[in-house]
Structure formats: structure tokens, C-alpha cells
Amino acid sequence: MAAARGRFIAFEGGEGAGKSTQIRRLAERLRAHGEDVVETREPGGTPGAEEIRQLFVTGEAGRWVAETDALLVSAARADHVARLIRPALEAGRTVLCDRFVHSTLAYQGHGKGLPMDVLHAIHDFATGGLWPDAVLWLDLPVEEGLARSTRRLATGGVAEQRFEQLDLAYHQRVREGFAALAAADRRFHRIDASRPVEAVEEAIAAALAV
């Protein structure tokens, strides 16, 4: 008998929200319950998609026009879904993904003004219509998140700062975009990410009932 399809959980949010720390913690918790968990990220997750990531997250903010950004990130996602995410789900594994389609809707849609219906169509073409079962939106004020990610850069983080260079008004539109997406979708859970790491971890576990 084929394994039941695994759960697909995406983590979303602005810069510096603590997604990678929380993914690690949730993965440990689920593994302790015996789940087979895959941790991955976007853009990236497969060798080809990681190459596209380098084009996407490095260099000047204006390096690509918004349309190119949407297509680059969707090209990376097509590879990631076909080669890693879908096979893992079909094998019954739980997939935790650092960003997915809602980042495109928030950053390229709400942030840059690209039309939502076009972004939906590109996403469905790229992925065969794969949407997450649950979205954990780690929300915190834009200034706080940008300060955290700037500190990370100053302490030796990799120079993946293309989007951090954009102004506060842009990041504010992205946050409002996530709020609008959350209001329209029952799969979204807003998590207050300004609290200590342990409290955020508990809120995530409660949202997922794990």
C-alpha cells in the first residue's frame, strides 16, 4: 500500500523573523514523535535551485526587474518541487520549507505590485498546483526584523542582502501583504515572533497541535 501523503508546512515572514531557528526546533520536536522530517528552503533546496538563489539574493536591489524576480524564484521552485518536495510528500515525509509561494505573493505581488492572478498562474504552472497544507507566518515589526538581519550580516553572515537594501516602505507593504494573505486563508497561522525563541516555539506547536 502507498504511504499516505506527508504534510507540507511552510514558514513565512519578513526579514529576521527567526524562521530557520524555528524550523530546526519544530523538526526536532516532530522527529521525537517519530515523524520523518525534511527541512528545506526557498529559493533553493536542490543544487539547481541553489544556483538560481545566488542570482536572486545577491547584488544590487535593482539587479532584476520584478517580473524577472517572479520568474527566477518560480524557476527555482519548479526544480525544488519536482526533485525534492513532491517525492518527499509522496513518500509520506513531513516537509518544512523556509518560504514558499506566499513569499512570492507578498514580496513580488504586494511589495512590487505584480498582479496576483498572474503570480498564481505562474505558480500553478511551475509546481503542478502544489500549495502548503499549513503556513506559519512569523510576524514582527519591520524595523525589528531588519535590525536583526543587519546584525546577522555584521557578525559574518553571508552577503545575501539584496532585499534588505529595499526601503522600509517596501518591507511594510510586504508585511501588510502577509496580513492580507493570512486574513483570506484558513491554512495561515500568525505567530507573534517578537517573543523569546521558546515562546515562539510553543506557539508554533500549539498552532499545529503537535
Ligand code: TMP
Ligand atoms: P531568506 O533571507 O529568508 O533566505 O530569503 C531570501 C530573500 O528572498 C528574502 O529577502 C525574501 C526574498 N524572496 C522573494 O522576494 N520572493 C520569494 O518568492 C522568495 C522565496 C524569497
